[in-house]
């Protein structure tokens with residue numbers, strides 16, 4: 001987990017990563033697929049892409065989505081497919097209230113998916129258009145993401161008002177803060193994306209940089225973990241002394257403490273506090289399809305609030321950092337194409353083992369937790 005912190009967090013953020021998840025021939029790099037976790041929230045896209053009366057598209061868990069914002073400000077996400085004859089709704093029209101299919105002009109209220117009008121119906125027809133629904137998914141805006149709740153295939157239309165899990169949200173500790181976001185497509189399945197980022201042992205090799213750490217700085221670490229609901233926590237600890245950004249935080253003269261949680265299906269939160277100062281990030285690795293994923297990092301902080309140009313500098317380093325992970329995973333995807341057998345070792349890969357056990361428990365509904373109490377892990381990084 002230390003590396004999750006490493007990979008996603010710290011003072012780094014942002015990028016407009018070009019999509020390099022295709023081979024030189026332009027073919028998508030395709031590795032083995034992962035089992036997907038449904039009935040949970042995933043970030044579909046950034047809501048600053050939702051312009052007035054425009055429809056945007058996204059893909060989550062292999063489901064094509066059309067996403068937009070109604071005139072009243074509410075965001076919506078529908079399956080990008082007309083229930084009549086399947087043309088993508090995103091090629092149709094949107095007037096801020098209704099989505100109109102380009103093929104036969106059926107009109108849909110996009111939050112509920114309800115069909116409001118079928119223009120071809122005559123006085124001789126008895127079909128009630130409003131009994132027809134396009135697939136619409138619960139969609140909520142938080143921290144600049146449009147989060148979409150993806151129900152399991154074939155689970156039918158969710159009863160209005162039925163209990164669903166709370167929408168994920170970045171923790172903030174006061175009103176005033178700075179914020180940044182970064183994203184990168186990864187050419188591997190969500191399992192490889194998640195365990196790649198939670199793996200502490202790659203840091204000194206993948207992220208060698210004068211401002212971060214070097215191979216020579218490898219040292220033995222001991223971290224305490226404890227079970228939390230559907231996940232685990234790296235208990236509050238002083239961050240790695242061999243990482244420059246954490247040394248920087250030392251200027252406040254307060255003890256620096258960081259807590260990192262991983263929670264299913266794909267969320268890692270990190271909170272760093274030094275007295276009144278804080279840095280908070282939420283990283284998600286989202287299955288775009290069963291064999292590809294995307295990492296999104298949103299962060300907020302009040303550390304160095306008054307330092308000019310800090311945000312662009314942080315974004316520059318953040319982009320570089322995630323880029324190193326992305327490039328490594330592109331190389332890894334080349335190897336994974338041939339379905340090699342793989343291994344996980346103790347202790348450095350223990351969090352990965354917990355992830356797989358938690359995921360299996362969720363998929364099978366056993367509620368079994370791989371940790372029955374606090375444990376210490378040791379590794380060198």
Ligand code: FES
Nearest residue numbers: 082084085101104
């Ligand atoms: S395909 Fe959409 S209205 Fe016919």
Ligand SMILES: [Fe+2]
Nearest residue numbers: 003007206325
């Ligand atoms: Fe990394």
